[in-house]
Each structure stands twice: as structure tokens, then as C-alpha cells.
Amino acid sequence: MTASDVILPRSSVPGLIPTLNNTGWMTETLDEYSGAFTEFAPTVQAECLDIGCAYGVATLPALAKGARVLASDLEPRHLEILAARVPPADRARFRSLAGKLPDVDFPAGSFGAILCARTLHFLRARDIERTVRKMYAWLKPGGRIFLITDSPYVGPWWRSAPEYERRKREGCPWPGFVQNYGALLPPGTDVSQHPQFIHPLDPDILSRVTGEAGFEVMSASFLRGGGPRATGREHAGVIAIRPGR
Numbered sequence: 324m325t326a327s328d329v330i331l332p333r334s335s336v337p338g339l340i341p342t343l344n345n346t347g348w349m350t351e352t353l354d355e356y357s358g359a360f361t362e363f364a365p366t367v368q369a370e371c372l373d374i375g376c377a378y379g380v381a382t383l384p385a386l387a388k389g390a391r392v393l394a395s396d397l398e399p400r401h402l403e404i405l406a407a408r409v410p411p412a413d414r415a416r417f418r419s420l421a422g423k424l425p426d427v428d429f430p431a432g433s434f435g436a437i438l439c440a441r442t443l444h445f446l447r448a449r450d451i452e453r454t455v456r457k458m459y460a461w462l463k464p465g466g467r468i469f470l471i472t473d474s475p476y477v478g479p480w481w482r483s484a485p486e487y488e489r490r491k492r493e494g495c496p497w498p499g500f501v502q503n504y505g506a507l508l509p510p511g512t513d514v515s516q517h518p519q520f521i522h523p524l525d526p527d528i529l530s531r532v533t534g535e536a537g538f539e540v541m542s543a544s545f546l547r548g549g550g551p552r553a554t555g556r557e558h559a560g561v562i563a564i565r566p567g568r
Contacts, residue, residue, distance in 0.1 A: 354546045356560040357381045360438040360469040364390035367435030369463055374424065375442030379405040386413040393434075394419045395427065425450040431460045440471040441558070444522045448497045451522070455536045464567025468538065470560060472524040474545060475499045477557040479507040480521055487523070496531075499523040529561040538563035 353361065361381055364371040365388040373382045376394040378401055385392050386409060394417065396402055402419040409417050420427075424439075424446060437458050443451050458468050475487040480501050490498030501507065504521045526543040533540055541562045548557025 353381060353384070354440070354471055354548070354558055354560065356469050356471050356542075356546060356562055357438060357440050359562060360436060361385040361388060361390070363467060363469075364388070364392065364436050364438075367466070369435030369466070370433065371436040371438070372429070372434045372461065373438045373440075374422075374427075375439055376405065376419075377401050379408055381438055381440060382417070383408060383413075386410075386417055389416075391416040392418075395422045397421070397423045425454040425457065428457065429461045432463045433461050435463055435466050436469070437462060437466070438469045438471075440469070441473060443470060444472040444524060445518060446522060447520075448500070448522070451524075452532055452535070455532050455538075459536045459538060459565055462565045464565055467541070467562060467564050468533065469562050470529055470533070471546065472529065472559050473521075474525055474556055474559045475523040476545075476554070477523070477548060478521070479509075480504070480523060482507055491525075491527075497522070497528070499525065499528075523559075525559045526561060529559055533561055533563040537565070539566055 357380070360371075360373075361384045364385045370391040370393055371385065372393050372395065373379075373385070374395045376382050376396050379394060382392050382394045382405060394402060394405055396419075399421045402421060406417070406419060424442065439454075439458070443454065446454065455468075455470075462468065475481070475484045483501055487499045499522060501521045501523070504518055508517060526545060530540045530543045541564055543561040544559075545556040546558040546560045547555045
């Protein structure tokens with residue numbers, strides 16, 4: 324199979340490609356922080372990690388600019404499709420590994436940069452914290468993480484945004500957690516085709532978690548999504564650096 328032979332799953336939503344394991348969608352375009360990863364990754368000598376890579380919306384441009392990339396995803400079929408999409412000129416700098424957060428692990432100091440886009444919101448609080456601490460260990464000193472999550476203002480859970488805002492005002496450390504995701508879906512939806520819970524995050528939470536793990540936050544903000552009705556608050560992101568050389 325060549326890159327020209329690969330057909331991505333059909334989508335009913337412009338700008339989004341459905342995953343094969345009922346864990347949401349891959350955007351067809353890069354948000355600001357994922358784009359920053361594709362610019363930074365080629366500037367470091369070490370291999371870089373794109374975890375939760377889906378079909379490679381960030382992996383492919385990072386490779387095209389000269390980066391070395393390990394693409395990791397929960398779904399092996401995503402990685403098979405991605406591998407077929409990698410041009411021959413970039414294959415020597417590409418490898419892949421199936422793995423599930425927060426359990427997947429890598430040797431300390433393996434990477435110069437890590438991208439984790441639209442994945443952390445599928446985890447519970449303790450697993451988000453565990454994952455970010457692991458990322459700190461996986462990075463070389465001076466390496467950077469680029470984290471992007473869905474925010475409380477997108478998807479079916481936008482209806483819970485007032486509750487999220489109330490919890491945040493009252494000091495709840497994880498105000499966006501939605502225990503029963505299925506209750507927010509339209510009547511007649513097959514809830515078995517969706518996660519049991521969802522955990523949208525905001526820039527403040529991402530900043531707190533990365534700071535507690537030892538990172539220095541460089542930038543944190545809401546980010547615009549890729550859909551035609553994007554408002555600019557669909558995603559939350561943080562870019563942070565592991566101190567040292």
C-alpha cells in the first residue's frame with residue numbers, strides 16, 4: 324500500500340475524521356500548538372513523540388520538516404494507516420508503537436519534544452497527573468511538551484459548561500469532569516459507541532498540572548477548533564519546558 328492508496332474513514336462532520344475505536348475524532352488541520360510542535364520537533368536532535376497520534380495530522384508535517392518521530396496510539400489500526408501515509412523519503416525517521424495512556428512507558432530522557440493532542444480528556448484526574456509526570460521523565464532536559472485537550476465549550480458536553488464554571492468558581496480542581504457522557508447524547512444515540520465519561524480541561528488546569536509535574540509553562544490558552552462553526556474556545560492547550568540542558 325502506498326500513501327496514495329490510503330483512504331481515511333468517511334466523516335459526517337467537516338474538518339474531523341472519526342477514529343476506529345470510538346474515542347472521538349482527528350482534526351484535519353493543526354491547531355496553533357500542534358503546529359508549534361511540528362516547527363519545534365525538527366530543531367532538536369532527539370526523537371520526538373506524538374502520542375495519541377491517530378492518523379498522523381501532526382506526525383506527517385513534522386516528518387516532512389525533518390523531525391524524527393515516534394508515533395504512538397491506542398489503536399494499532401490507526402498506526403497501520405499512518406505508516407502507509409508516510410512518504411518513502413521520511414520512513415527512516417519514523418517508527419510507531421501501540422500504547423495506552425497512562426500505562427504506556429518509555430525510558431527516561433528519550434525525547435526532545437512530546438505532543439499529546441486531544442487525548443488527555445479521555446482520562447480521569449489521577450491518570451492525567453500520572454501521564455504528565457511520566458512525560459517529564461521521558462523528556463530530555465530542555466525538551467518541551469505540547470498538550471491540547473477538548474475544552475468544556477465543545478462537543479455534546481457544552482451543555483454542562485455552566486456547571487463547569489460554577490465548580491471552578493467554587494475551587495473544584497477538576498471542574499469539567501462529566502461522569503455520564505451518554506446522558507448528554509441525543510436520544511436514540513448508541514451510547515456503546517462513545518466513552519463512558521469525558522474530562523474536558525481548560526488552560527488553567529493544564530498549567531497547574533504541568534507546573535506540579537516540574538515543568539515551566541511557556542504558553543497556555545484556549546485554541547480554535549477545525550470545524551466550520553469554531554468559536555476559538557474548542558480546545559485548551561499548554562506548551563511547557565522541562566528545565567535544564
